[in-house]
Amino acid sequence: MNIERVDEKVEIRNLSTGFRRKKGGPRILHQGLNLVLNRGEVVCILGPNGAGKSTLLRTMLGFEKALGGKILFSDQPLDELSVKELSRKVSVVLTDKIDDFYLTVFEVALTGRYPYGSFSGKPTREDISLVTDTFQKVGVLQLAGQVFYKLSDGEKQKVMIARAIVQDTPFIFLDEPVAYVDPPGKIAIMHLLKDLSVELNKGILVATHDLESALNYSDELWLLGTDRKWRKGKAAELVESGLINEFFDREAISFNKKNHRFEWKEMRKRENPALKGGETDG
Amino acid sequence: MRPNVNTAFWYLIFSALLLILFLSNLWYGSVLIPWHKVMSVLSGNVNEAETARVIVLEYRLPQAVTSLATGIALGVAGLLLQTLFRNPLAGPSVLGISSGASLGVALVVLLGAGVGYDVLSSGNPFSEVGLVAAALLGALVVLMIILFVSNRVGNVVTVLIIGIMIGYAVSAVVGMLQFFSRAEELHAYVLWGLGSFSKTNWQQSVFLLLTALLGILLTLFLLKPMNGLLLGDHYARSIGINVRNVKSFMILIAGLLIAVSTAFTGPIAFVGLAVPHLAKGFFRTSNHRILIPAVILMGGSLTLFCNLVAKLPGYDTSLPINAVTSMIGAPVVVYVIVKRGRMKKA
Numbered sequence: 001m002n003i004e005r006v007d008e009k010v011e012i013r014n015l016s017t018g019f020r021r022k023k024g025g026p027r028i029l030h031q032g033l034n035l036v037l038n039r040g041e042v043v044c045i046l047g048p049n050g051a052g053k054s055t056l057l058r059t060m061l062g063f064e065k066a067l068g069g070k071i072l073f074s075d076q077p078l079d080e081l082s083v084k085e086l087s088r089k090v091s092v093v094l095t096d097k098i099d100d101f102y103l104t105v106f107e108v109a110l111t112g113r114y115p116y117g118s119f120s121g122k123p124t125r126e127d128i129s130l131v132t133d134t135f136q137k138v139g140v141l142q143l144a145g146q147v148f149y150k151l152s153d154g155e156k157q158k159v160m161i162a163r164a165i166v167q168d169t170p171f172i173f174l175d176e177p178v179a180y181v182d183p184p185g186k187i188a189i190m191h192l193l194k195d196l197s198v199e200l201n202k203g204i205l206v207a208t209h210d211l212e213s214a215l216n217y218s219d220e221l222w223l224l225g226t227d228r229k230w231r232k233g234k235a236a237e238l239v240e241s242g243l244i245n246e247f248f249d250r251e252a253i254s255f256n257k258k259n260h261r262f263e264w265k266e267m268r269k270r271e272n273p274a275l276k277g278g279e280t281d282g
Numbered sequence: 283m284r285p286n287v288n289t290a291f292w293y294l295i296f297s298a299l300l301l302i303l304f305l306s307n308l309w310y311g312s313v314l315i316p317w318h319k320v321m322s323v324l325s326g327n328v329n330e331a332e333t334a335r336v337i338v339l340e341y342r343l344p345q346a347v348t349s350l351a352t353g354i355a356l357g358v359a360g361l362l363l364q365t366l367f368r369n370p371l372a373g374p375s376v377l378g379i380s381s382g383a384s385l386g387v388a389l390v391v392l393l394g395a396g397v398g399y400d401v402l403s404s405g406n407p408f409s410e411v412g413l414v415a416a417a418l419l420g421a422l423v424v425l426m427i428i429l430f431v432s433n434r435v436g437n438v439v440t441v442l443i444i445g446i447m448i449g450y451a452v453s454a455v456v457g458m459l460q461f462f463s464r465a466e467e468l469h470a471y472v473l474w475g476l477g478s479f480s481k482t483n484w485q486q487s488v489f490l491l492l493t494a495l496l497g498i499l500l501t502l503f504l505l506k507p508m509n510g511l512l513l514g515d516h517y518a519r520s521i522g523i524n525v526r527n528v529k530s531f532m533i534l535i536a537g538l539l540i541a542v543s544t545a546f547t548g549p550i551a552f553v554g555l556a557v558p559h560l561a562k563g564f565f566r567t568s569n570h571r572i573l574i575p576a577v578i579l580m581g582g583s584l585t586l587f588c589n590l591v592a593k594l595p596g597y598d599t600s601l602p603i604n605a606v607t608s609m610i611g612a613p614v615v616v617y618v619i620v621k622r623g624r625m626k627k628a
Contacts, residue, residue: 063516087522096514101370101621102568103512111510114521121506122571167521 015069044214047224053207087115091167093174112167154185296579303586307346344487351491357581359539360554373555378448380549386420392463418541477548552611557581
């Protein structure tokens with residue numbers, strides 16, 4: 001492994017995620033997680049619904065308490081960072097709805113400058129030109145004056161990504177950024193994230209159940225399954241070893257390594273008996 | 283974004299409107315006093331007729347100041363609540379916070395009489411402190427309950443219904459207290475409960491205005507975090523806002539403003555709910571930096587206007603102020619609900 005500068009990674013050590021319950025012990029989703037997010041790479045947290053992708057992401061942001069273990073930003077433990085300090089290390093794109101009647105796209109993006117702004121929060125000329133430039137780059141400049149809640153889901157995600165960019169943090173965490181976005185929009189967004197990791201050297205963490213985006217755009221996958229199992233690795237390796245199939249295990253559905261798609265086993269057998277057995281069992 | 287020049291221009295217009303309404307309140311009433319005499323009295327001319335001086339300075343001026351201060355206090359409090367709960371239907375009266383303050387007042391007035399603690403008769407400065415403290419306590423308790431509930435259910439309408447239920451529960455408790463209290467205190471409490479801008483003396487109206495100004499001053503510290511809260515708690519936190527501290531601070535300010543104004547004027551319906559919507563709708567923004575001045579000017583103007591309307595019949599007694607504010611406020615609630623419905627469909 002290369003020797004990294006200390007301020008360029010988020011490290012998870014022996015982390016347990018899950019929920020504390022009022023009755024009985026905590027409900028553990030995963031334990032013993034040891035993972036690293038470096039700057040300049042896109043990492044996708046991939047898994048079926050309910051596997052705990054968002055929970056891991058939210059735990060890494062301090063929204064949920066870890067059941068055990070440590071999260072380190074630049075060797076500083078997450079729970080020793082103030083909210084203010086954390087806001088200069090990681091920016092977020094969440095699934096939370098912004099449904100204010102009057103907030104404009106530009107105003108939403110300007111909040112990305114809050115960690116640096118004055119006490120009054122009045123945007124400086126630099127803030128405004130930074131947001132304008134970023135809108136240009138992301139391709140949402142024409143939306144700037146519109147009311148945010150009226151945008152399409154794809155447009156909203158792009159604006160929220162622009163907002164994360166102007167927050168100027170080494171890391172960006174995104175929760176299901178392409179969930180309600182149409183296929184061309186998905187590609188555009190994942191492309192944009194990839195560009196950000198390369199050009200601006202950002203570490204990008206994406207929780208998603210969209211297998212296609214994850215396989216095509218991630219430098220590393222963190223696979224989370226139900227039953228507390230987890231794996232990490234390069235997309236190609238995980239596909240080749242058949243692990244993907246194991247994590248998305250459903251009866252009668254399997255993952256086709258060749259075309260990166262899930263298929264209905266019965267149908268494939270019927271249509272193409274030559275495929276019976278063999279690769280689907282990985 | 284609306285250019286600043288435009289906003290400043292409208293501030294000026296609304297300031298002028300506020301001034302005109304304030305002076306109209308001094309001029310208009312059951313007794314006719316010409317403009318020049320009102321001005322003469324205001325400029326401190328002691329040679330004016332004693333009756334004119336008494337009417338303008340002892341009655342109309344405190345009443346106008348009380349109207350103004352209540353409009354400002356409730357308007358700012360309503361804006362704080364709407365941002366706090368991210369709920370466009372939040373307001374002092376609809377969430378039962380005024381009811382909480384009422385319960386505090388009822389306990390002091392109706393039970394206090396039993397132990398020889400006579401509050402609503404003026405002249406006893408200690409009793410006013412007790413009244414405000416009781417109202418504040420009641421308002422804060424209800425605010426805490428509503429905040430707790432809204433964190434759990436999050437649904438705008440559910441929270442509203444719970445607020446209304448709290449209002450009913452408080453009425454029930456007050457009803458029981460009334461059963462056990464003497465006619466005198468009961469009468470005083472019922473009168474207070476109708477709401478009025480005309481029962482305050484000089485000191486009270488000034489105290490009310492100072493409280494409103496204090497509330498505004500404290501709110502100025504929160505402009506940035508409140509704008510951040512418009513994105514929701516998680517986003518607010520991610521941009522470095524200490525959400526819990528900011529919210530606690532907002533609760534305290536809103537509670538103080540509602541409690542003090544309610545203690546002196548009785549519960550005033552719909553002003554706190556309607557004013558922020560009028561400001562947001564007019565300036566088409568949710569930016570608190572623009573809204574706070576707008577809410578102050580429009581809130582003050584609205585209550586001064588309502589007070590004028592209440593005096594319209596021209597008799598010694600005026601219309602109940604709540605009847606007037608409800609006439610204006612209730613349509614605003616309907617408008618917001620309809621607009622929200624349309625927004626969700628779009």
